[in-house]
Amino acid sequence: MEIPVERRILAANEDLAARNRERLRAAGCFVVNLISSPGAGKTSLIERTADALRAKPAPVSFAVIEGDIATEQDAARVRARGVAAVQINTRGDCHLDARMVSGALDRLAEQTDLSKLDLLIIENVGNLVCPTEFDLGEDAKVVVASVPEGDDKPSKYPATFLRASAMVVNKIDLLPYVDCDLDRLIGDARAVNGRLAVFPLSCRTGEGLEAWIDWLLAGARRNGE
Amino acid sequence: MHEASLARAALDLALGAAREHGASRITAINLAVGAMAEADGETLAFWVGILAEGGPAAGAAVHVTEVPAEAECEACGRTYPVVPPRWSLRCERCGGVGGLRSGRELTVASIEVE
Numbered sequence: 001m002e003i004p005v006e007r008r009i010l011a012a013n014e015d016l017a018a019r020n021r022e023r024l025r026a027a028g029c030f031v032v033n034l035i036s037s038p039g040a041g042k043t044s045l046i047e048r049t050a051d052a053l054r055a056k057p058a059p060v061s062f063a064v065i066e067g068d069i070a071t072e073q074d075a076a077r078v079r080a081r082g083v084a085a086v087q088i089n090t091r092g093d094c095h096l097d098a099r100m101v102s103g104a105l106d107r108l109a110e111q112t113d114l115s116k117l118d119l120l121i122i123e124n125v126g127n128l129v130c131p132t133e134f135d136l137g138e139d140a141k142v143v144v145a146s147v148p149e150g151d152d153k154p155s156k157y158p159a160t161f162l163r164a165s166a167m168v169v170n171k172i173d174l175l176p177y178v179d180c181d182l183d184r185l186i187g188d189a190r191a192v193n194g195r196l197a198v199f200p201l202s203c204r205t206g207e208g209l210e211a212w213i214d215w216l217l218a219g220a221r222r223n224g225e
Numbered sequence: 226m227h228e229a230s231l232a233r234a235a236l237d238l239a240l241g242a243a244r245e246h247g248a249s250r251i252t253a254i255n256l257a258v259g260a261m262a263e264a265d266g267e268t269l270a271f272w273v274g275i276l277a278e279g280g281p282a283a284g285a286a287v288h289v290t291e292v293p294a295e296a297e298c299e300a301c302g303r304t305y306p307v308v309p310p311r312w313s314l315r316c317e318r319c320g321g322v323g324g325l326r327s328g329r330e331l332t333v334a335s336i337e338v339e
Contacts, residue, residue: 001248001337001338001339002335002336002337003242003243003246003248003335003336003337003338004334004335005238005239005242005332005333005334005335005336006332006333006334006335007238007242007332007333008331008332009231009234009235009238009256009331009332009333010231010234010331011238012234129263130227130263132263133262133263133331155309155310155311155312158261158312159261159262159263159329162261162312162314162325188311190315191311191312191313191314191315192311192312192313192314193314194314194315194321194322194323195322
């Protein structure tokens with residue numbers, strides 16, 4: 001006898017993610033899940049974001065959840081920029097999941113008033129594959145690609161680019177020195193995802209950063225209403 | 226991607242459904258895996274089999290239906306397959322943006338019980 005089931009295998013994570021989403025939406029917070037290979041520049045982007053937001057005339061309440069297999073280094077870097085941050089150590093899990101983020105939100109609530117948060121960036125474990133499948137409760141997944149990685153990543157990791165709302169291309173200051181056709185990279189990413197917002201920038205020189213900050217602030221304004 | 230932990234979750238869903246219907250033995254587990262779900266059907270089936278050993282689903286056949294990725298153009302409504310090497314969702318007829326209609330499934334569709 002056949003019994004229909006029709007249940008998504010990842011339903012347990014999706015249910016927890018929905019609860020995280022509800023909690024953060026109630027706070028009017030814009031939540032970004034930052035995904036990339038190790039070393040593309042996620043933490044540097046967060047540092048530059050923190051500096052840029054601090055320089056804005058209107059204050060923006062910003063916090064970060066860091067995810068790594070080991071060490072507190074990234075959370076320490078973020079806190080050094082004057083931003084509340086908690087670190088998740090997955091001890092081997094190659095991606096964050098909604099349960100981990102739920103616990104991190106409880107810890108963050110001890111450091112800062114979540115109800116006043118405008119922007120939360122969750123820096124995922126460095127991995128271009130698995131984080132895509134695990135909803136954390138974010139409003140937007142942002143892929144951070146970087147110039148030295150080359151221009152073939154969108155076609156090799158299509159699901160990751162498909163599910164993202166935006167792509168940052170970091171390290172554009174290195175374009176003269178490495179083989180990376182920026183037009184091909186952006187073209188292939190947009191072939192998989194026609195709605196992808198694209199931000200070529202350099203965390204090192206600051207070029208292109210303003211458009212990224214504007215996109216974050218637009219999201220924070222939308223969610224704050 | 227994590228086929229063993231996906232297999233565990235899939236098996237738990239199957240066992241739960243069998244319990245709900247008062248069935249003591251599962252003879253087949255039917256899964257649906259989309260082409261863009263980042264899971265390999267064969268590997269998934271293998272792990273479900275391993276994890277099922279000694280339990281109510283021991284020896285159950287694991288069938289995986291691979292669901293192809295298909296997009297629908299938001300401008301002209303045309304539907305078309307999304308395939309390697311480029312995995313493009315762009316509509317070739319009008320150049321419009323396509324939305325994925327299928328291909329991200331990762332579900333336990335049904336079970337067969339005695």
